[in-house]
Amino acid sequence: MTTFHDPTKPKHVADRFENKHAAPVGSSAVVATTEEVRVTTPPEICGMGHRMKRKEDPRFIQGKGRYIDDIKLPGMLYMDIVRSPYAHAKILNIDTSAALAMPGVLAVITGKDLAAHGLHWMPTLMSDTQMVLPTEKVVYYAQEVACVIATSRYIAADAVEQVVVDYEPLDVVVDPYKALDDEVIIRDDKELKTNRIWHWEVGDQAATDAVFANAAHVVKQYMHIPRIHVASIETCGMVANYNPATGKMQLYMTTQAPHAIRTVFALVSGLPEHKIQVISPDIGGGFGGKVPVYPGYVVCAVASLLIGKPVKWIEDRSENLQADSFARDYHLEAELAADADGKIVGLRVNGLADHGCADAAANPSKFPAGLFSICTGSYDLQAAHVNFDAVYTNKPPGGVAYRCSFRVTEAVQMIERMADMMAHDLNIDPAEFRMKNFIKQDAFPYKSPTGWEYDSGNYHAALRKAMDMIGYEDLRREQAEKRARGELMGIGISSFTEVVGAGPSRDYDILGIKMFDSAEIRIHPTGKAIARFGTKSQGQGHETTYAQIIAEELGLPANDIEVEEGDTDTAPYGLGTYASRSTPTAGAAAAMAARKIKAKAKKIAAHLLEVNEDDLEWDVNKWQVKGSPEQAKTIQEIAFAAYTNHPQGMEAGLEATDYYDPPNLTFPFGSYICVVDVDSGTGEVKVRRFVAVDDCGNIINPLVVEGQIHGGLTMGLAPALFEEIVYDENGQCLTGTLADYLLPTAVESPKWETGHTITPSPHHPIGAKGVGESPTVGAPPAIANAVVDALWHLGVRHIDIPITPEKVWQALRDAGVTE
């Protein structure tokens, strides 16, 4: 598997258009780094770079958002789900009679009912299969077993209690290393009687072995990147509305990828795709958890189809935490090699992925371990080899992302921990060690040993800035003084490289659907516009930032542009919003569609001004005659003419659509520095300061970027210190409420200090990169490194995240510090 962008191939359509933001394209051009956010439009237009207040906010701050549970249709029924109390058990019998006898209960749907229609199994997004409802056995705790349809949510919940299921418990496999033994086969529906799902390798094993054989220093560490859950504050849900008279199925659904889901529903159900309308309303957070199709969605749709009435299904929090797709759960054995000068030369990783009962990741299909192969990180090393196996266990299907681009968090946690460990072992300051080993600015575009071509970067500048912001040398002095007094203070660094914006159609697809994305812009006669996209915001602020991209390109005020997403009947086809792909793909499509409009506008302007097109030049919001700028036509005048006075022979109207197929991914990066104080009595870790310097290329809206980074940092703090989905030996989930699964509050979350450098993407039309997930990826190792840094002198080499007080206390006890 390689993902090189072939520079000999024709460049993308982007090259055909003016490209004022992107850095010069060329295989060896060094992209310069700046700090100033570039603004080229006045505030009334509010193009790129403006700190524009979000256009979507007025409805949310007044409680007028429209989320899935706010949708109420006439005659609507409610669905609730009977779930398994066992992680692995045969189903002997399901008795629905008592439930069906209850007033207000219309139906109880079981696996056998679905089997009659061939709908009891469904494909996962990774081309594995997953039960919708079981006919033979259950394979995880809280698995969906039967669904009750009733006239109210209370009656549905009552009826769930009346469905009697006889189970015969089977042996449970919780430990993925035990799953490798194949003593208990979890998926006996499959031809091959094994728990192994896939094996995957990347890199050059022989070259890596050779590098290790000659290395002066090697560090080795096992680490577990634990199972976590996105726990968006809104759970998942659906309102399915089948109209028997028209044959149309409307699916209001909490989905991050409405178009792809429509296609999947069409293929699975046999309903014609034009009779399926997926509407993704306002979404209360997604973070990857609303990419997959869960059994509840399918049964809800089937119920509406069978009954001919609207049916609503809303998960409760325990269902959400216990049964929806999880993230992470990677077991890694990593080795890092360095030469005698402290230069990293090689990386070797053996991984085991615990996928639960199905490979239900939402990765691009050619990437079973997602983009984990970014694991050489920000360092210029000679060789790397990654070796991965994946297994089934008796846990819910996974693994989706948790605000992360397909397994990049696991990779970054590993390489940043290993780099820190090597620095400490060699007694080199971790900052100095990173500076020494970074890929140099003039090495971009950089080809990594695992096949990536990093588009642009300047890692030294980002780390230097973070060190300046936090006062690194002073902190090291303070640490030395405190250590002399027996106080535990640590400073941790993470200098990460992200890989986002999947992706080029050559290599990236989900279930065969290529991972382009789209924008359609229509300019109305009065100069106002509507723009529709194949993505779907879940809080990222697309209604504002997409409008700013179009405002930048066309000079239409961002406030005059309505942005719409999430209705498959109106929006152009796209793969949706996850993995920080919206700006790299649909954001690029917005710019490209606007440039098509601008090209047509030029012809109309030439016609109106009675000049040759070549005599015109663009200025912010108008085409003007070169040398006599008083002769000009604004975009609004041109829009009016497009409907009232367009040149004969030209199509009327002013609109364009673009399906953007990116030539490469984008590689945002950053350097984070965290300062922690550790209580030696209780093991509690307090994040005292945290500086994050991010580089996401050109910035569309600094306010929104700051918000994305702050939010991602708290979602990075969470798995570093608090969150883990835990199972007992019987496969029972012990973290099924928000009282057990600890999300950080405003009290645990520190006051984030953020800064930026700007190193544009050379291939993106507006020079931007994705940003929403960088902080989630970059923060955990900074925190983990800080804790280990505080304890290193006591002999502590590593603590797995989440670094709970108990783990720290135990480490201190093992070190003989506490009794």
Add this chain to the structure above:
Amino acid sequence: MSKHTITLTVNGTEVTKEVEARTLLVHFIRDDLELTGTHIGCDTTSCGACTVMLNGRTVKSCTVFAVQANGAAIETIEGVANGATLHPLQEGFWEKHGLQCGYCTPGMIMSAKHLLAKNPNPTEEEIRWGISGNLCRCTGYNKIVEAIQYAAAKMQAAEEVPA
């Protein structure tokens, strides 16, 4: 299931409805009164998305029965603005980017409103503790704190203007 007739004031308007004894206040507000700005996030009093004001104090309406609110005055997010004029908190959340997906926002604003009623000039730490019963998964809280500081300053300034 026994039914009860309850009368209460919601956002200044008196309502009388018949409810089942077990009906949760949040379902009464959302389903019976169709005030869907109050959200449900956890069902267990952990997340605060369902926070409303009951007789001037914040409660998590997912763990209060509607019958317990009989005779009470309830305020929800829909009652916070003064007609078309946004409350300083709403303005602050918009101005300072104190929200992203918007799902926790109504509950967050209700908690902040209660905080500022008790403590018009809170420190940053007091603000953080004041909203510690409300979870936000998107913002990282910094900008929510700034939004509340914005509102506090604006409300303080309005107090100081002589009538």
